[in-house]
Amino acid sequence: MANDYYGVLGVRRDAQPDEIKKAYRRLARELHPDVNPDPATQERFKEITQAYEVLSDPEKRQMYDLGADPFAPAGGAPGGGAGFGAGFPFSDIMDAFFGAGATSRGPRSRARRGRNATVRVELDLSECAFGATRELVVDTAVVCPTCSGEGTAPGTHPETCDVCGGRGEVNQVTRSFLGQVMASRPCPACGGFGTIIRRPCPECDGDGRVRTRRTIKVRIPAGVEDGTHIQLAGEGEVGPGGGPPGDLFLEILQRPHAIFERQGDDLHCTVTIPMVAAALGATLTVETLDGPRELDLRPGTQSGQVIPMYSLGVQHLNDSGRGDLVIHVTVETPAKLDEAQEALLRQLATLRGEETPPGRFAPGQQGFFSRLRDAFNGR
Ligand SMILES: [Zn+2]
Ligand SMILES: [Zn+2]
Numbered sequence: 001m002a003n004d005y006y007g008v009l010g011v012r013r014d015a016q017p018d019e020i021k022k023a024y025r026r027l028a029r030e031l032h033p034d035v036n037p038d039p040a041t042q043e044r045f046k047e048i049t050q051a052y053e054v055l056s057d058p059e060k061r062q063m064y065d066l067g068a069d070p071f072a073p074a075g076g077a078p079g080g081g082a083g084f085g086a087g088f089p090f091s092d093i094m095d096a097f098f099g100a101g102a103t104s105r106g107p108r109s110r111a112r113r114g115r116n117a118t119v120r121v122e123l124d125l126s127e128c129a130f131g132a133t134r135e136l137v138v139d140t141a142v143v144c145p146t147c148s149g150e151g152t153a154p155g156t157h158p159e160t161c162d163v164c165g166g167r168g169e170v171n172q173v174t175r176s177f178l179g180q181v182m183a184s185r186p187c188p189a190c191g192g193f194g195t196i197i198r199r200p201c202p203e204c205d206g207d208g209r210v211r212t213r214r215t216i217k218v219r220i221p222a223g224v225e226d227g228t229h230i231q232l233a234g235e236g237e238v239g240p241g242g243g244p245p246g247d248l249f250l251e252i253l254q255r256p257h258a259i260f261e262r263q264g265d266d267l268h269c270t271v272t273i274p275m276v277a278a279a280l281g282a283t284l285t286v287e288t289l290d291g292p293r294e295l296d297l298r299p300g301t302q303s304g305q306v307i308p309m310y311s312l313g314v315q316h317l318n319d320s321g322r323g324d325l326v327i328h329v330t331v332e333t334p335a336k337l338d339e340a341q342e343a344l345l346r347q348l349a350t351l352r353g354e355e356t357p358p359g360r361f362a363p364g365q366q367g368f369f370s371r372l373r374d375a376f377n378g379r
Helices: 005-009 017-031 039-055 058-065 090-098 125-130 275-280 339-352 368-376
Strands: 117-123 132-143 169-176 179-186 209-220 229-232 248-254 261-263 266-274 282-288 291-297 306-309 325-332
Touching (some): 005 039, 017 039, 117 125, 125 248, 209 229, 266 275, 266 282, 291 306
Antiparallel strands (some): 169 179, 306 325
C-alpha cells in the first residue's frame, strides 16, 4: 500500500464521511496553490486531494480498506485486478470546491519572449542563384546592460507585493452550497507579477531592455526566390524583463534581371539571330549567370525554337543540382537591304522556287490560327 490516506487527512480509520469532508476542506484551504504556490505545498495539496477522492467515495473507500489503491502504480492492485479504474480527474474535485478556473496559476513572470521581426533583403538574380552574404543593420532590443534585464535601479530588486503576498492573485471568497468558494483574480497592486519594482532602472524604465541598432552577418543560401522567408532563430529582439529573444525573418526580394526571367529554378531569355545565321547554322556566344557560353545553332533553326542549356539556371534551394537556361530563338528578318543584298535574295528565291510563295497554315499548333479555328468550332 503506497499511500496512507487516513494519515494524510489526519482522520481515524473509522471516521464518518462528514469528518473526512471537514478535514479535507480545512487542509485544502491551508494548502491550496492559490494560497501557497511553492512546489512542496502543491505536492501536499495533491496528496490530500487524492486521499479525499478515495475516502469520500464509499465504494473506493471500501476497496482501499481491503488493500487496493487507485493511485498506486499500474499492476499494484492485488489479485492482478484493475483496481478502481481511472479515478475522476484531479481538477474536477478542485473545481467542485473552489469553482472552475481556481487551479494554480501563480504570479506571472515579467519575462516574456521578444517579438519576431522581419527584414527585407533585396538580392539580384545571381545572388539568389548562388547564395549571398549580407551584413544587415537591424533596429532591435537587447538586454539592458544596467539592470541585466531585471528592470530595477542599480542596487535594488523587485520587492514582494504586500497586497497579494507574492502570489500575483487575490482571492474573492463567496458562499455557496458547497461552503466557501474561492475565486481568484490578478492582483491589482502588482498587475499579477507578485512583485513590485519601486525604483525602475533609469536606463530602460523598468522594461529590462534597451533599443539599439545591431549589425548581423547573414548567409543567404543559394536558390532563394522572391518571397522566400529565412528564419534566424533567436536573432529577434529580446523580450521584456530579460525574456528570451524572438526570431528574425529575412524576406527575400529578387530584383528583376535585364535579360533573364526566372520560372522556378529555370531561366528564360530570348536570343535574336539573323535570318541567314538561322538558315546556315552558327555558333553564338551567349551571356549566362556563369559567364559567356557557346551555343550551337543547327542549320535551319526556326523562329520560336526553344533550346535548353542544361544546369545553367538557379541552384535548387536545399538540394543539389540546378535549373536550366532556356533560350527562345527569334529569327530576325532584315528590314533594309541594299541593292546587292536584294539581288542575292531574289536569286535565292528563284533557286528555291519561292518568288510567289503560297503561305501555309501550320495545322495543329497552339498558335493564333489554331485558337481562331477553335473559336469558330465553338470550343
Ligand atoms: Zn535597465
Ligand atoms: Zn500583488
